[in-house]
Amino acid sequence: RILILDFGSQYTQLIARRVREIGVYCEIRPFDLTPSEISEFSPRGIILAGGPESVTELGSPRAPEGLFSLGIPVLGICYGMQTMAEELGGQVAACDKREFGYAQVRVTGDSKLLHDISDHITEGGERLLDVWMSHGDQVVAVPDGFEVLAGTGSAPIAAMQDESRGFYGVQFHPEVTHTLQGQRILSHFVLDICGCEALWTPSEIVDDAVDQIRAQVGSDKVLLGLSGGVDSSVTAALLHRAIGDQLTCVFVDNGLLRLNEGKQVMDMFARNMGVNVIHHNAEDRFLDLLKGVDDPEEKRRIIGNTFIDVFDEEAVTIRDVNWLAQGTIYPDVVESAKSRSGKATVIKSHHNVGGLPEKMKLSLVEPLRELFKDEVRRIGLELGLPYDMVYRHPFPGPGLGVRILGEVRKEYADMLREADAIFLEELHNYDWYHRTSQAFAVFLPVKSVGVVGDARRYEYVVALRAVETLDFMTARWAHLPYELLETVSSRIINEIPGISRVTYDVSSKPPATIEWE
Numbered sequence: 215r216i217l218i219l220d221f222g223s224q225y226t227q228l229i230a231r232r233v234r235e236i237g238v239y240c241e242i243r244p245f246d247l248t249p250s251e252i253s254e255f256s257p258r259g260i261i262l263a264g265g266p267e268s269v270t271e272l273g274s275p276r277a278p279e280g281l282f283s284l285g286i287p288v289l290g291i292c293y294g295m296q297t298m299a300e301e302l303g304g305q306v307a308a309c310d311k312r313e314f315g316y317a318q319v320r321v322t323g324d325s326k327l328l329h330d331i332s333d334h335i336t337e338g339g340e341r342l343l344d345v346w347m348s349h350g351d352q353v354v355a356v357p358d359g360f361e362v363l364a365g366t367g368s369a370p371i372a373a374m375q376d377e378s379r380g381f382y383g384v385q386f387h388p389e390v391t392h393t394l395q396g397q398r399i400l401s402h403f404v405l406d407i408c409g410c411e412a413l414w415t416p417s418e419i420v421d422d423a424v425d426q427i428r429a430q431v432g433s434d435k436v437l438l439g440l441s442g443g444v445d446s447s448v449t450a451a452l453l454h455r456a457i458g459d460q461l462t463c464v465f466v467d468n469g470l471l472r473l474n475e476g477k478q479v480m481d482m483f484a485r486n487m488g489v490n491v492i493h494h495n496a497e498d499r500f501l502d503l504l505k506g507v508d509d510p511e512e513k514r515r516i517i518g519n520t521f522i523d524v525f526d527e528e529a530v531t532i533r534d535v536n537w538l539a540q541g542t543i544y545p546d547v548v549e550s551a552k553s554r555s556g557k558a559t560v561i562k563s564h565h566n567v568g569g570l571p572e573k574m575k576l577s578l579v580e581p582l583r584e585l586f587k588d589e590v591r592r593i594g595l596e597l598g599l600p601y602d603m604v605y606r607h608p609f610p611g612p613g614l615g616v617r618i619l620g621e622v623r624k625e626y627a628d629m630l631r632e633a634d635a636i637f638l639e640e641l642h643n644y645d646w647y648h649r650t651s652q653a654f655a656v657f658l659p660v661k662s663v664g665v666v667g668d669a670r671r672y673e674y675v676v677a678l679r680a681v682e683t684l685d686f687m688t689a690r691w692a693h694l695p696y697e698l699l700e701t702v703s704s705r706i707i708n709e710i711p712g713i714s715r716v717t718y719d720v721s722s723k724p725p726a727t728i729e730w731e
């Protein structure tokens with residue numbers, strides 16, 4: 215396995231995902247790991263990732279002392295290359311101007327790292343690579359024993375190596391797709407140079423996780439809050455594979471779910487797979503508490519707290535449970551590791567079930583803790599969950615509660631559920647569902663005039679929202695075909711009494727958010 219040391223770059227998680235895509239297990243740790251912690255991890259190779267600071271500044275972070283004498287191959291990327299150069303006796307200096315974006319590097323040396331990799335070959339026989347750069351400093355002198363491997367006009371040392379010791383540095387970012395052959399470069403390092411085998415496949419991950427869960431919980435009983443979202447669904451399927459009937463899931467219906475959500479979860483898990491699922495209908499309780507409340511944050515608070523209360527009450531009725539399972543995934547863990555707050559995990563509020571662990575003396579089991587979202591999806595398929603469940607759009611914990619603007623009422627929720635279901639159904643029909651990242655309908659409690667037959671109708675408005683995004687931090691509104699919008703709009707207006715107008719939201723994020731509240 216591979217150890218990735220994090221110097222604070224936004225790209226570090228991407229490096230880890232790429233290495234795992236190659237089929238090799240890796241973990242991200244902070245840059246100041248001690249040599250004994252590194253030995254304990256026993257990596258086949260180490261990647262020093264990028265970072266926002268400058269090696270030339272006093273007190274900027276460095277790779278752990280002793281790392282370069284462990285006899286383990288090291289690849290430094292961007293800041294990682296600079297700190298490697300600096301620590302081994304080379305020199306780093308600020309560039310005249312920052313280099314950011316696309317660049318072409320000329321490969322000058324021979325190397326296992328860049329073996330057989332070129333994007334263009336010039337008439338003179340030079341190999342050129344298209345890469346992505348983002349740096350303000352650069353290596354200006356390589357350490358003893360190193361040779362220059364590639365350069366650009368403005369950064370003559372864009373890659374370096376000491377092949378005899380297995381040390382490599384690249385100034386560009388192989389982990390981003392703009393570096394066309396970045397994945398091959400990383401795989402040369404991981405497979406050829408470090409000698410790792412590509413064993414980290416979905417079926418291996420499942421087998422491994424099943425063994426670990428069995429070893430961890432033994433014959434104890436485990437409780438899981440199942441929401442129907444990707445993470446909790448895969449957690450349920452995995453635990454069921456590992457421990458069968460020792461698992462009990464609680465599904466809380468808060469009355470703010472999508473159409474037929476509860477039925478689908480019960481069909482899939484209880485009837486199809488034979489998982490123990492308790493379906494708790496708490497619609498009235500949630501809607502009662504939400505009466506007269508129109509502030510979005512207050513609604514979120516009420517829905518979150520009530521979920522915890524209902525889940526807790528249900529849980530204490532189940533006998534002899536020792537473990538609480540949660541669908542925490544690796545990005546949540548890494549985020550909190552970075553903050554160094556001393557806390558091991560930050561649990562997503564939706565998964566957080568309040569005081570239950572202490573009250574019932576439950577320990578946590580988090581079988582997805584080491585997995586990225588794409589790995590969670592792939593093992594979901596491996597466990598037999600349907601593609602549509604595993605690749606479904608995210609759905610916020612407060613559900614329709616924040617998609618009904620202002621006060622939440624059952625009649626609004628019922629109309630919205632129908633409208634949302636029509637929108638999603640047509641997105642599937644037109645083959646657009648998986649081309650958007652998130653799509654849903656929003657209920658606007660304002661009335662507008664419409665005419666049906668001879669009668670004037672004075673009824674509510676539904677807005678449609680569909681976005682494309684990778685990280686949900688920024689998003690572009692999806693350019694859906696007019697025919698699709700036309701079908702959805704006429705179906706909603708014709709099929710749902712009470713709605714006489716449909717609009718499409720053409721705001722991007724920022725400044726608009728994805729949800730309307």
Ligand code: XMP
Nearest residue numbers: 514564608609610611612686723727728729
């Ligand atoms: P915004 O609206 O902030 O949404 O652009 C970004 C992503 O977060 C989801 N979201 C939530 N998820 N509880 C959740 O579990 C919430 O209160 C919440 N608010 C927004 C939203 O659906 C989108 O995927």
